[in-house]
Amino acid sequence: MAEASRDAARAAAPVMHGAVLDALGLEITGGQHAPGTALTLEHLQQRFGVSRTVMREVMRILESLNLVASRRRVGLVVQPMHRWRVLDPRVIRWRLDGPGRADQLRTLTDLRVAVEPLAAAGAARHATADVRERLCTLATRMRQLGEAGELDAFLAADVEFHALLLQACLNEMFTALTGVIAEVLAGRTEHGLMPKCPRPVALDLHDRVADCVAAGDAWGAETAMRELVEEVRDAISTTPEAAAG
Amino acid sequence: MAEASRDAARAAAPVMHGAVLDALGLEITGGQHAPGTALTLEHLQQRFGVSRTVMREVMRILESLNLVASRRRVGLVVQPMHRWRVLDPRVIRWRLDGPGRADQLRTLTDLRVAVEPLAAAGAARHATADVRERLCTLATRMRQLGEAGELDAFLAADVEFHALLLQACLNEMFTALTGVIAEVLAGRTEHGLMPKCPRPVALDLHDRVADCVAAGDAWGAETAMRELVEEVRDAISTTPEAAAG
DNA sequence: CGTCACACAAAGGTGTTACCTTTGTAAATA
DNA sequence: TATTTACAAAGGTAACACCTTTGTGTGACG
Numbered sequence: 001m002a003e004a005s006r007d008a009a010r011a012a013a014p015v016m017h018g019a020v021l022d023a024l025g026l027e028i029t030g031g032q033h034a035p036g037t038a039l040t041l042e043h044l045q046q047r048f049g050v051s052r053t054v055m056r057e058v059m060r061i062l063e064s065l066n067l068v069a070s071r072r073r074v075g076l077v078v079q080p081m082h083r084w085r086v087l088d089p090r091v092i093r094w095r096l097d098g099p100g101r102a103d104q105l106r107t108l109t110d111l112r113v114a115v116e117p118l119a120a121a122g123a124a125r126h127a128t129a130d131v132r133e134r135l136c137t138l139a140t141r142m143r144q145l146g147e148a149g150e151l152d153a154f155l156a157a158d159v160e161f162h163a164l165l166l167q168a169c170l171n172e173m174f175t176a177l178t179g180v181i182a183e184v185l186a187g188r189t190e191h192g193l194m195p196k197c198p199r200p201v202a203l204d205l206h207d208r209v210a211d212c213v214a215a216g217d218a219w220g221a222e223t224a225m226r227e228l229v230e231e232v233r234d235a236i237s238t239t240p241e242a243a244a245g
Numbered sequence: 246m247a248e249a250s251r252d253a254a255r256a257a258a259p260v261m262h263g264a265v266l267d268a269l270g271l272e273i274t275g276g277q278h279a280p281g282t283a284l285t286l287e288h289l290q291q292r293f294g295v296s297r298t299v300m301r302e303v304m305r306i307l308e309s310l311n312l313v314a315s316r317r318r319v320g321l322v323v324q325p326m327h328r329w330r331v332l333d334p335r336v337i338r339w340r341l342d343g344p345g346r347a348d349q350l351r352t353l354t355d356l357r358v359a360v361e362p363l364a365a366a367g368a369a370r371h372a373t374a375d376v377r378e379r380l381c382t383l384a385t386r387m388r389q390l391g392e393a394g395e396l397d398a399f400l401a402a403d404v405e406f407h408a409l410l411l412q413a414c415l416n417e418m419f420t421a422l423t424g425v426i427a428e429v430l431a432g433r434t435e436h437g438l439m440p441k442c443p444r445p446v447a448l449d450l451h452d453r454v455a456d457c458v459a460a461g462d463a464w465g466a467e468t469a470m471r472e473l474v475e476e477v478r479d480a481i482s483t484t485p486e487a488a489a490g
Numbered sequence: 491c492g493t494c495a496c497a498c499a500a501a502g503g504t505g506t507t508a509c510c511t512t513t514g515t516a517a518a519t520a
Numbered sequence: 521t522a523t524t525t526a527c528a529a530a531g532g533t534a535a536c537a538c539c540t541t542t543g544t545g546t547g548a549c550g
Contacts (some may be wrong), residue, residue, distance in 0.1 A: 016505075017305075040529065051506045053298060056530090057305045060262075064306045064335075072530045073514040086421045087332050090309075110363065111418045118359045173356045176331045260531075285502065296533045301503090317503045318541040 020048045020058045022094075028067045028078055029091060030098035038075035039068070065091055089179050096187050105193065108184045109236055113229045115174055116162065116181075120209055120225035122169025124218040131168045132214040135161065139203075139210035146198040151189060154198065159185050161206065165213070165225075193236050201231055265293045265303045267339075273312045273323055274336060275343035283320035284313070310336055334424050341432050350438065353429045354481055358474045360419055361407065361426075365454055365470035367414025369463040376413045377459040380406065384448075384455035391443040396434060399443060404430050406451065410458070410470075438481050446476055 024044070027033060045055040059076055062068045066083045068076040084091055086107075095104045123131070138161045145154040159182045166178045188194055205228035212220035269289070272278060290300040304321055307313045311328045313321040330336055331352075340349045368376070383406045390399040404427045411423045433439055450473035457465035 042529075053301070053507090054505065056298070057302055059530095060302045060305055061309045064309060070530065071514075072512075073516095073528055075529065082417065082420070085333065086417050088330070107416045107418045110367075110416050111360075114359045114363045114419075115356075118355065122355075171352045171355050172327070172331050173352050174359075175327070262531090287502075298532065298534090304503095315503065316541080317539080318501055318543095320502065 016050060017054050017058050017061075020050060020054065021061055021090075023048070024058060024062060025065075025067065025090060025094045026098055028062070029084070029094040031100070033078045035078050035080040037078045038071075039078070040075040044076075067091070087180075089183075092180055093183060096183060101187065101191060102193075105184060105188055105191070105236065106233075108180065109229075109233045111177070112181060112184065113226070113233055115177060116165065116229050117222045117226040119165050119169040119171070119174045120213060121218040121222035122171060122174070123165045124213045124216055124221040126170045127168040127213060131164055132210075135164060135210040135213055138164070139206045142198075142206055143203045146203055149197055151194075151196075155185060155189050161210075165209075168213075188236065195235070199231070199235070202228060205231065261295060262299050262303050262306075265295060265299065266306055268293070269303060269307060270310075270312065270335060270339045271343055273307070274329070274339040276345075278323045280323050280325040282323045283316075284323070285320040289321075312336070332425075334428075337425055338428060341428060346432065346436060347438075350429060350433055350436070351478075351481065353425065354474075354478045356422070357426060357429065358471070358478055360422060361410065361474050362467045362471040364410050364414040364416070364419045365458060366463040366467035367416060367419070368410045369458045369461055369466040371415045372413040372458060376409055377455075380409060380455040380458055383409070384451045387443075387451055388448045391448055394442055396439075396441075400430060400434050406455075410454075413458075433481065440480070444476070444480070447473060450476065 033039065041052060041055050041059065044059075045052055048055070059068065059070060062076070063070055065085045065088055066079055068078055070076055086092070086095075092104065092108070095101065123135075127135075138157050142154060142157045142161065145157060162181055162185065163178045166174050166181065169175075205224055208224040209221055209228060212218075212224055278284065286297060286300050286304065289304075290297050293300070304313065304315060307321070308315050310330045310333055311324055313323055315321055331340075337349065337353070340346065368380075372380075383402050387399060387402045387406065390402060407426055407430065408423045411419050411426065414420075450469055453469040454466055454473060457463075457469055
């Protein structure tokens with residue numbers, strides 16, 4: 001039964017359950033199943049053309065993300081949004097890929113406003129010489145690329161810049177947000193929430209952050225980063241598309 | 246074989262895999278298996294006296310937390326710490342229960358410093374009348390309990406206070422940290438990282454936060470909360486036990 | 491004799507199936 | 521309305537066949 005979809009799944013992912021997991025995760029976070037809805041393993045395993053074992057493993061992961069709760073005699077009950085592990089990278093990716101991406105980008109940007117200034121301060125205190133130098137390099141590179149309008153390369157440099165700070169601050173909780181923030185940066189370019197050409201203010205602020213970190217000026221780095229990221233937040237919240245979401 | 250441990254596991258948890266998961270999670274986050282070590286399903290299922298299916302489901306969850314990576318012909322390879330999903334509540338709980346709790350408390354407190362001020366600001370903007378009132382009530386209650394030296398009740402009020410702020414700010418990313426922060430608060434009392442009697446400064450600051458939120462003064466709430474949580478951080482980092490960890 | 495390449499075999503995760511147990515839920519009954 | 525009963529669906533076990541990976545052994549070539 002369902003040979004076609006089985007083969008498709010196998011081809012798509014070396015591990016079959018990965019494909020099923022993504023599909024279901026997208027559906028649930030996308031709101032295609034109202035909270036309280038009960039799915040059954042039986043039904044799902046037929047739908048995806050996989051065995052019970054595979055379906056159960058997928059279910060366990062979904063359960064561990066609090067997207068569903070497994071109840072005997074009932075099935076997998078879709079949980080309300082407020083129970084989801086919204087900080088998990090997979091949940092974030094699914095939500096960024098589904099409807100409500102604008103919303104997701106806003107809440108994540110608020111998280112950035114909270115975290116990145118302190119990460120910058122931490123980096124100013126703890127970063128190695130290599131990192132300090134690299135940050136300055138990246139900042140000037142971003143200016144060049146930004147002014148040249150090379151958005152892709154700009155994005156790459158931007159991601160590296162912020163990732164570097166999150167790793168250099170020596171707090172693993174902050175570092176754990178690296179991937180998330182990378183996706184936010186990528187996501188907002190993709191969805192046209194960025195001006196065609198980065199604002200000069202943003203470029204200046206990246207420079208300031210890099211300089212302060214290089215100089216070991218924690219407070220300066222924190223302040224500059226706060227301005228930077230608040231600028232981003234304001235830019236997003238005044239963009240029509242975001243406002244509409 | 247291993248009848249005893251099987252029955253123990255069954256008795257402990259209605260779902261058997263929960264017990265196994267906790268045990269293994271504690272071991273790995275506790276550093277009992279060096280990164281790169283390969284465990285095998287075969288071995289583990291014998292050790293815990295569970296079937297292969299159950300062991301595989303546990304493994305999938307561990308894998309989804311990036312505590313292990315499953316490789317054919319090799320087994321479950323324990324991942325280095327920097328790959329772990331350190332923001333996941335379970336990982337946090339395991340690490341708080343294992344060695345390195347002091348470390349964990351410090352990194353989490355830094356996270357609090359980042360997040361809670363903005364949560365307070367958000368609450369000042371968005372909280373309902375009920376919440377504003379409740380916060381004031383809690384603040385005065387904390388003063389009474391703190392001065393009376395009733396640490397348990399104080400802790401409960403403290404947890405509710407901070408949880409309320411994280412929920413009222415209407416950013417689900419912040420709200421998702423509620424449980425984590427509750428455990429941090431509980432953890433630091435348990436591990437003697439708190440003075441016998443809460444400092445008056447802290448009590449004053451809770452009051453100030455509540456008042457500012459009640460008044461809709463976002464900036465005031467943010468500042469007060471920042472002072473509060475920085476005070477906590479400094480208190481922890483100067484405590485001998487924490488410094489030793 | 492030493493080294494490199496290729497072939498083969500074993501180990502262990504991946505996926506499937508069948509079957510039994512346990513337990514909520516809901517329907518039927520008193 | 522309260523209680524029993526039946527059943528559906530998850531929880532758990534067992535036994536397979538299969539596919540990848542990897543280590544090792546053998547042979548060819550230098």
